[in-house]
Amino acid sequence: MSKLTDVPKRILIGRALRSDRLAETLLPKRIALPIFASDPLSSVAYAPGEVLLVLSVAGVSAYSFSPWIAVAVVVLMFTVVASYRQNVHAYPSGGGDYEVATTNLGPKAGLTVASALLVDYVLTVAVSIASGVENLGSAVPFVVEHKTLSAIVIIVLLTLMNLRGVRESGKLFAIPTYVFVAGVFIMIAWGAVRGLVLGDTMRAPTAGYTIHPEQGGLAGFALIFLLLRAFSSGCAALTGVEAISNGVPAFRKPKSKNAATTLALMGGLAVTMFCGIITLAMTTHVKMAENPATDLLSNGRPIGSGYTQNPVISQVAEAVFGKGSFLFVVLAAATALVLFLAANTAYNGFPLLGSILAQDRYLPRQLHTRGDRLAFSNGIVLLAGAATVLVYLYGADSTRLIQLYIVGVFVSFTLSQTGMVRHWNRHLLTEKDPAERRRMHRSRAINAFGAFFTGLVLAVVLLTKFTHGAWVALLGMVVFFVTMTAIRRHYDRVADEIAAEDTPDDDAVRPSRVHSLVLVSRVHKPTLRALNYAKLMRSDTLEAVSVDVDQADTRALRDEWERRGIEVPLKVLASPYREITRPITDYVKSLRRESPRDAVSVYIPEYVVGHWYEHLLHNQSALRLKGRLLFTPGVMVTSVPWQLDSSEAAKKRARKRAEWNAPGAVRRGPVAQPKKEKKEKKEKNEQQERAAVRK
């Protein structure tokens, strides 16, 4: 790889690691935090604004409810974090919500969670990038003026990066995340100092506007509904919290404890930032409207369609730091970057979840093995394609995309927490130690409250957002669910079909003798090699077979055969219609008819070439023939390769491909080493548990 093409990659991601070094890359907390928390932390960049947006429907006066909504979000955040701290301790294997739901509630619940998470990954990409573009746009207007295009360009860039196989590198990931967190904290602190100590009046750029309430004078049920809708929007701050519970194996020891601490840290940061931004927004009189063109009034007149509504975080930064100031620009850039990193986490999480689903045969088997580039590529392209379609359809408008976002998250929260309650119930049946039982009771209480609260939020979200777009997310979940069920059913059917009978040796499939055939077109090195190899195998009979497509060629072949004194008998098959495949399959079938208990082994010399276009020139007949022969039971086909000089090129390419780094590798942690007996034992317990539940 040239140095030049690496530069942007290194800037964003850091130097790629060879997979040999994967085992060394267990993550300390200070690195794990930015890797796993860029998604939930970055959501404070849009969640506060969404709350204000919804409230604006009832006019500026409704803004006074925003502290209460913030409190509700904070309580929810603490509940979810506390709940997931239980998950992390109970399931350190990294299966996350899918594992918890499957183990405790059965495969259907598990698959529902998986579908929800897959939809969630698509929306993480769409929402984070749309919001990132909006934040970048507050400093670089060009980007917002071509919002959809910019968002799609960034999706394409992320996709290419991940297809090429870059790896999340903790250290470089840490920088924008920490800059973002530090920036927000400085903003909150400086805002507090200016407001409380210096007594400055800080005014957001929209402070002078007024809002035309779409539904003025809301009261009673309608008001409550609006507040619930605002709360639902605020819940966007919780997306991505579950990421840490999927990543426990990547932590340094003690893994569960470190992961739990990181979770708490993340929750604390997110809550503080969320509340700080809401408070600053209220202090600086930020005005947000769902339809700014008509509902935002400047001197009593609608502001018109030319107006771009900047995100709350950027309006607040402008009020605190001053427009165009150094800190303002740094914060805008860090916000955008951290949002793009949040999108990138989906590129890592998607194949990770895919691999677990593949292990349970809901997705093609090859997704399970790490570093299967082709399989991962398909997943990445699927993810990027779906996100691009959403971004395009919704005009890269983060507000509209968020309506779809929260359903999936809370489906998995609710099912996961419900599963945890069951988990503790089961353990309490057998546990005798009173101290342990006390701990379990406490954990169960936390998870039960979590399940109740997240379930309530899910109901609220469905109720308040269904027509606003949540149905799209539900539809996506159904599609994933149905597809994965179909795949699983197919695998199960095949497994039944191929299950070995319970006799030590399956006599029905055991032939008694082998006839070997070597396909020959001319006498050259590949043919001679195939003949030699076939001879080595000492089958019962061995003959060379050629098809008489051209009489002169056949005569030449026969002459050469005699001249060289090759002792293998040469059989020439007539081909009145210049076909190759049919005479051979007919001959093989006739052999099988004559002695049905014997197997036929066909040796085909095959060229190994280096370039795709050479495939057009070689092996086509061989491949076709092989495809046809395999339909006949009792036949096996052996490729005897001949490496052409040009194959070196392909060999080099393949070697390069082998060094490819699968996305999600860091998040998954290294594969458990046989030495780590304890962890293995724990895993084994979990597996037995899971198996027990399934039965």
Place this chain on the structure above:
Amino acid sequence: MSKLTDVPKRILIGRALRSDRLAETLLPKRIALPIFASDPLSSVAYAPGEVLLVLSVAGVSAYSFSPWIAVAVVVLMFTVVASYRQNVHAYPSGGGDYEVATTNLGPKAGLTVASALLVDYVLTVAVSIASGVENLGSAVPFVVEHKTLSAIVIIVLLTLMNLRGVRESGKLFAIPTYVFVAGVFIMIAWGAVRGLVLGDTMRAPTAGYTIHPEQGGLAGFALIFLLLRAFSSGCAALTGVEAISNGVPAFRKPKSKNAATTLALMGGLAVTMFCGIITLAMTTHVKMAENPATDLLSNGRPIGSGYTQNPVISQVAEAVFGKGSFLFVVLAAATALVLFLAANTAYNGFPLLGSILAQDRYLPRQLHTRGDRLAFSNGIVLLAGAATVLVYLYGADSTRLIQLYIVGVFVSFTLSQTGMVRHWNRHLLTEKDPAERRRMHRSRAINAFGAFFTGLVLAVVLLTKFTHGAWVALLGMVVFFVTMTAIRRHYDRVADEIAAEDTPDDDAVRPSRVHSLVLVSRVHKPTLRALNYAKLMRSDTLEAVSVDVDQADTRALRDEWERRGIEVPLKVLASPYREITRPITDYVKSLRRESPRDAVSVYIPEYVVGHWYEHLLHNQSALRLKGRLLFTPGVMVTSVPWQLDSSEAAKKRARKRAEWNAPGAVRRGPVAQPKKEKKEKKEKNEQQERAAVRK
């Protein structure tokens, strides 16, 4: 196949023949004529018009030269027919111009002819369909109003027909061709009767117009140049004459004699029709202009862009039969149909020539075998794609497309006739029989005149048409020539690389022992079958190999292995990064390193599935692994298939595909039967001759 979908096919082509019956389908002259002559006969539908079009540049007065040009075309036609009658006798094997040029002038000349013919096939499709649409349009105006679209739709229809594998059926091909020929003859006869006997004044629809000469008062060199250009356009009538010389093997015995008679018949018909139409056009005062919108004057004013200039044949038919009369409509329909059949001949000729070129390794080998659907499909799609591009670029304007057409034809005429002169020279060196020598001298004289005349025409065409579009055809020829040279060079390089050394047994490639490995993931029927087959082969060592991707699975596999008491040792390879391919290739390489003189045989259980999507769910790892293993020298890979129940579907599909009829089958004639000793001998002589020349 359902009856319904067959109806249009049967109407156009007739019932498809099973290839078993191919041997019975030798063609009598009355059927061979329409099959091979639809191309040259149909060209009289546009050639006369092209002559008038060019002459119109100098004004209506220049039309008086048209009889002279007709005479020149007639002389040329007689020359070419007489020349090809020599070809047909000397080369009855059906290789056509390509064979003649290669044998007598060397491979470069042969390849030039082949390139010219390939371009010619593309243009046959484009010109015939464009002209067919124009003729159809004289009866159905809608078609001409959407000319390009109509032409492309017809190309697509023809392509689909040929991809599905219909076969030229002589009997149904005969009907439109004979209707067309009869229609033209009736028109000429009825026109003669009306004009000479009844003394009617027949006036073409354009008789009342005058022509604004683009270059008035031409004289001297400029006039001669214009006349030569008109003659070049008239030569379009000769395209396709060589088709019969490619089709000799399809004739009934005596093949050469029958082919020669058919050629003469075809020449006679074409000449009569050409002259008749020109004469009628003069009598009925047809006016054609290159740019009718500006140069055709009605009452002294340009006729404007709304005017559609109908082909000469339809204008004449209108004058003779009356517009909209039954005979007029029948002739228009027959003309269009015969032109579409002419286009279809290219679909048959292209794969035929491709097969011969593939035999000489200028094209991928698999094109040589008949009924290789995939290979033929690619050729058909290439042909249709190129024709569609031309039709689109030139707006389906037959006049502009014809500028490109004639170059290729005359390149192959000239080289073929030159080759024939050499052929006779060589034969005269050894021939003693005076009667035979006389015949040869006469033949040589004919071919020499043919070579001279066609060469002259080629020069004229290049001179007068180069800037009008002939350069496009030349460019196409160069592209084909370069591509085929590159393919041949590749095959030659590979042939050198794999050529067997001249020792009776090549010791360097002969290993001494075989280690067999059976890949195992779980114990099921496919695995057991693979194990049983591997045991049958009695290699020196045999072990089962599994990759430890999942510890629980591996443990289950080990337990099951022991429980069943399988005596083959099970080797488990560690895979710290959950890969499958790399641990196995590494293990195989380590075996090879330990004992470099031994071969390794890897058995892979493979699923045979019935639907494309099942491929996504099975065998992916196996295929990837196989691809990697083949790069390692000394390794052979055996697929042990397990036919899933669903594979029945694919089996049925494959069987249906096997009954597919390759285009060009009828034209090529059945494959020579071993009984026909005489013909074979003759062919052998030709082959020796050719070999001699190549040396």
